[in-house]
Amino acid sequence: MPSLTHSKASGTYVLLFVIALILLALLPSQASWVDANRGWYTQPILGPALGLVILTIGAFARIRPTLRRAFSRSETYKTDYLFDALDGARTALMSSVLFFIYIKLVPAIGFFLATLLFVSTLLWLSRLLDRTWFFASLVTIIALIVIFRVLLHVWLPDVWLYSLLPDALADFANQYL
Helix, strand or coil: CCCCCCCCHHHHHHHHHHHHHHHHHHHHHHCCCCCCCCCHHHCCCHHHHHHHHHHHHHHHHHHHHHHHHHHCCCHHHHHHHHHHHCHHHHHHHHHHHHHHHHHHHHHHHCHHHHHHHHHHHHHHHCCCCCHHHHHHHHHHHHHHHHHHHHHCCCCCCCCCHHHHCCHHHHHHHHHHC
8 A cells, every 4th residue: 555645744744734733722711801092912812822823824834735635535544644644743642641630640740650651651661671771760850859858948849649648648748649
């Protein structure tokens, strides 16, 4: 079966187009209209909106021939086309989803456990998870905790999981883990 994409770069432009559309849709909720006496062109929303519109138009111009070919295919090839178009960005997308999950896990289970789980998952996906790499990541996480929490006094909010522990242990875990 021949490749369904015209070029490997088309997947990147499809991804850019989708991300730009999402950001354009979210823009009104992220930037507000302010009362300015100097004119509409001084609004804070204008710069990002202009940049995103240019990005969307440029990405659409690059993927238009590819989309035309994709929609002229039968239904069975459209799914194959989507996976083939995003093939080059698969690692970046997977890493982004894992990092999003990691960020959401830190307030729930704590920095130490969330980081250990995140790093172990990345090691497993890269087929490097063995005793040596796990121990190296464990030592690195402990060093990060010592540097940021003990030496630099960078503290995170209390963790939900630690509230289930006895008070003395919960205080220790919230302070150092």
